[in-house]
Amino acid sequence: MRFAVIQFGGSNCDRDAQYVVSDICGVDCDLVWYKDRLSRPYDAVILPGGFSYGDYLRAGAIAARTPVMKEVTAHAEEGGLVLGICNGAQILAESGLVPGVFTINAYPKFICRSVHLRVETTDSPFTSLYKSGDVLHIPIAHKEGRYVIPADQLSALNERGQIAFRFCDESGNLTPDSNPNGALEHITGVLNKNRNVLAMMPHPERASEEVLSSDDGKKIFLSMISHIEHAKGVTC
């Protein structure tokens, strides 16, 4: 099993993501410079946080149009896992790999603090080890993270259970005070239709060890690993 973390100019959470996959979870993980492209098959691709291309035009817009993203799209179309964290989530939305867009926060400033998320579905390769309704304590760090999607697409998203996470209070309630960026229906984690691509604004790689005050994010990576192991077992 092998993961890839793609580095764009301006990525800055790439090594954190690699560290969690390789050192915490014990799975091989390559750092791949975007110009080097995906030169071998990977079981999972992570698009890390950061400020690719200085967030010029719109956060994630330039990175989403780089040639390596065609390969990431092909990887996703073949059923490979793709996790986009923060800037990676913005890149996935800009690429059309997940629906909607992450745009400027309702109160337009950079927010960096720990928040609570509610697990909305366990029916995905990223959330299978959680229990539905689990409340996670995970940091956010963004200025362009308010999720927006047209109303007709929102209802389809809800019906198909494509919402992975919503901002909530520490008891799991959706209150106005527990929606830090003003996201539509508190949404901050979205799956694609096939459920093998997840875009999320919070940073699970910053909450994967007790020493960092929370390891609530670790199960996202462990869920992915478990899914891949199971898939390999079935096909062998």
Place this chain on the structure above:
Amino acid sequence: MIFLAKITIGLKEGMLDPEALAIRHALGNLGFATEELRTKKLFLVRFDAADAREAEEKAKGMCERLLANPVIHHFEVEVHR
């Protein structure tokens, strides 16, 4: 033939524009009462095209593929020689 495209990208009607709200608030602090304020981005792009029609098509293509995000934006294109 070289054309100049003036491309204006704005938020769709009803979309929250937090920057505009903050700017409007600051104008209020300076004593400028305003009824409405919207922000838009203007791109001036010079490029080669066979005629005005092709220039407009190219400019629209730039909007659809990169400059605008169709989920939240609309765009206007003007081309000039």
